[in-house]
Amino acid sequence: MVGIRKKQLGRSVSIVGTGMSQFGAYKDKTTRDIFVEAFHDMMQHMDSGIDVQDIEAGYVGNYSSDLFEGQGHTAPIIADWLGMTPTPITRIENACASSGSALREGIMAIASGLYDVVMVGGVEKMTDLPTEGVTDVLASAADGLYEVPAGFTFPGIYGALAKAHMERYETNLDHLLKVGIKNHNNGSLNPKAQFNSTIKSLMDRRVARAEERGDQLPAWKNEMDFLNDEQCNPWIAWPLRLYDCAPITDGAACLLLVASEIAGNFTSKPIEIIGTGQATGRPLHDAEELTSLSATKYAAAQAYEMSGLSPDQIDVVEVHDCFTIAEIVASEDLGFFSPGEGPRAADEGRTALDGDRPINTSGGLKAKGHPVGASGVAQVIEVFHQLRGEAGQRQLSSKDLEIGLTHNVGGTGGTCVVNIFRRV
Amino acid sequence: MQDNMVKPFNAASFYQYLREGKLMGVQCRNCGQLSAEARPMCQTCHSAEIKWFEFSGEAELGTFTCISIVPAAMAEKGYGRDNPYCSGIVILDEGPRISARILNVDTLKPQNIHIGTKMVLDLNDLEDDKPMLSFRPV
Numbered sequence: 001m002v003g004i005r006k007k008q009l010g011r012s013v014s015i016v017g018t019g020m021s022q023f024g025a026y027k028d029k030t031t032r033d034i035f036v037e038a039f040h041d042m043m044q045h046m047d048s049g050i051d052v053q054d055i056e057a058g059y060v061g062n063y064s065s066d067l068f069e070g071q072g073h074t075a076p077i078i079a080d081w082l083g084m085t086p087t088p089i090t091r092i093e094n095a096c097a098s099s100g101s102a103l104r105e106g107i108m109a110i111a112s113g114l115y116d117v118v119m120v121g122g123v124e125k126m127t128d129l130p131t132e133g134v135t136d137v138l139a140s141a142a143d144g145l146y147e148v149p150a151g152f153t154f155p156g157i158y159g160a161l162a163k164a165h166m167e168r169y170e171t172n173l174d175h176l177l178k179v180g181i182k183n184h185n186n187g188s189l190n191p192k193a194q195f196n197s198t199i200k201s202l203m204d205r206r207v208a209r210a211e212e213r214g215d216q217l218p219a220w221k222n223e224m225d226f227l228n229d230e231q232c233n234p235w236i237a238w239p240l241r242l243y244d245c246a247p248i249t250d251g252a253a254c255l256l257l258v259a260s261e262i263a264g265n266f267t268s269k270p271i272e273i274i275g276t277g278q279a280t281g282r283p284l285h286d287a288e289e290l291t292s293l294s295a296t297k298y299a300a301a302q303a304y305e306m307s308g309l310s311p312d313q314i315d316v317v318e319v320h321d322c323f324t325i326a327e328i329v330a331s332e333d334l335g336f337f338s339p340g341e342g343p344r345a346a347d348e349g350r351t352a353l354d355g356d357r358p359i360n361t362s363g364g365l366k367a368k369g370h371p372v373g374a375s376g377v378a379q380v381i382e383v384f385h386q387l388r389g390e391a392g393q394r395q396l397s398s399k400d401l402e403i404g405l406t407h408n409v410g411g412t413g414g415t416c417v418v419n420i421f422r423r424v
Numbered sequence: 425m426q427d428n429m430v431k432p433f434n435a436a437s438f439y440q441y442l443r444e445g446k447l448m449g450v451q452c453r454n455c456g457q458l459s460a461e462a463r464p465m466c467q468t469c470h471s472a473e474i475k476w477f478e479f480s481g482e483a484e485l486g487t488f489t490c491i492s493i494v495p496a497a498m499a500e501k502g503y504g505r506d507n508p509y510c511s512g513i514v515i516l517d518e519g520p521r522i523s524a525r526i527l528n529v530d531t532l533k534p535q536n537i538h539i540g541t542k543m544v545l546d547l548n549d550l551e552d553d554k555p556m557l558s559f560r561p562v
Contacts, residue, residue, distance in 0.1 A: 150523035151511040159489030
């Protein structure tokens with residue numbers, strides 16, 4: 001091995017401000033409009049103002065404005081719409097880990113000494129296409145020569161991962177549903193979430209509608225009954241159902257990254273990046289094992305080593321729950337639970353807001369929404385707010401929060417980015 | 425002279441062989457590593473000394489899913505909510521795993537499909553333009 005030095009950043013980097021668009025479905029908005037909304041939100045919520053001209057570079061995660069809306073070369077268009085030309089802005093594409101990767105580019109650009117002030121963002125406008133079209137675009141993040149020709153869709157690959165997990169451990173369909181219920185509970189407390197409602201309230205609304213129409217009332221006693229009703233929760237890719245899948249979402253997220261030595265010019269409460277890791281993995285059929293994403297383990301090992309921390313020292317966690325099984329597997333791969341313990345932890349409520357290991361306080365991709373290129377940065381924004389005590393009704397209160405972690409996956413583990421943050 | 429007749433190590437050749445009834449992957453001449461995917465370079469020792477390797481077509485089911493929300497190409501073949509299809513990962517007897525369609529299983533009762541089931545290459549449903557690698561229970 002040539003590179004044997006312990007990996008560390010050339011200088012410390014911190015986040016000093018964040019902004020997010022509303023997540024949802026916006027028929028007449030384009031990629032650039034949605035990004036402007038996130039950027040404007042950030043500018044309005046900076047603790048001390050910033051002149052746009054002081055931003056020296058931008059890195060924007062975007063999976064496929066090309067396929068979703070027929071617009072390539074998105075970064076300079078965004079720069080124009082932000083009034084940021086001629087500042088260099090680069091688009092980063094790593095499927096659903098695009099903005100997690102963009103954040104790493106921003107971190108490295110500052111740590112290298114090249115820049116002091118960098119904007120990092122992510123955006124996806126997905127809802128112009130019908131569902132089949134979105135399915136095809138997302139499937140193009142899988143292997144087009146050997147996975148897609150075997151009929152695999154994106155949910156299909158995660159369905160196969162779920163089945164392997166069920167076979168090896170005692171994971172069952174109810175465990176998966178519990179993850180979705182929990183994330184909707186959290187999302188109901190997040191005003192920016194696409195699904196700002198609990199499964200219980202969705203169920204109650206259906207009962208109320210049936211009552212209004214004088215229809216026979218459904219016999220559901222609780223959310224599990226509702227989710228086990230095939231009419232309400234149809235199969236997508238067995239063993240995954242509709243409520244196991246993150247939705248199709250339009251949205252953008254952005255943040256301001258600066259050299260820590262000047263962070264005090266922008267805020268008295270910066271959030272420092274103390275660990276970062278990124279790794280790649282192979283298609284599931286060629287993966288190290290069928291029940292985990294090895295790239296998560298490698299990326300996490302890098303981030304833990306750089307920060308000098310271990311999983312039990314993390315207070316706030318956002319993981320990539322593009323499917324309910326993905327959250328369970330991530331909770332194991334990141335070292336929070338041992339292999340096979342993830343489903344039981346979800347079942348016992350340990351990952352809920354009031355559990356001993358809360359996961360996805362934002363509602364996760366499941367309830368907050370999953371505009372794929374924006375999700376990596378949106379996760380960081382939740383950690384930023386939680387660590388600063390600004391997460392409103394979903395604020396974790398159990399202890400003095402200091403350390404946060406984000407986990408962003410591209411494809412089915414082809415890319416994984418893990419970052420660790422500290423309240424200064 | 426024989427080398428001039430060797431098909432290039434790529435997916436076009438893989439699917440051409442499939443049309444001829446053969447599941448052909450590659451083997452590294454240097455380290456012996458097998459791959460069910462046709463690659464021009466060994467991903468283990470990085471040697472480009474590669475040869476074709478014919479798999480027996482015998483395997484076992486590693487995992488699977490039954491897909492109800494289908495891509496446009498499968499919708500055209502009549503698959504969908506009421507008629508899901510099964511895709512899976514098979515573990516070839518020689519070692520490597522590969523993604524494949526799983527035929528002759530009841531996709532409306534996936535709980536009756538079992539990991540570990542012995543599978544065999546199924547070449548009955550090969551379409552000429554876009555052949556799909558398929559297996560079925562023995």
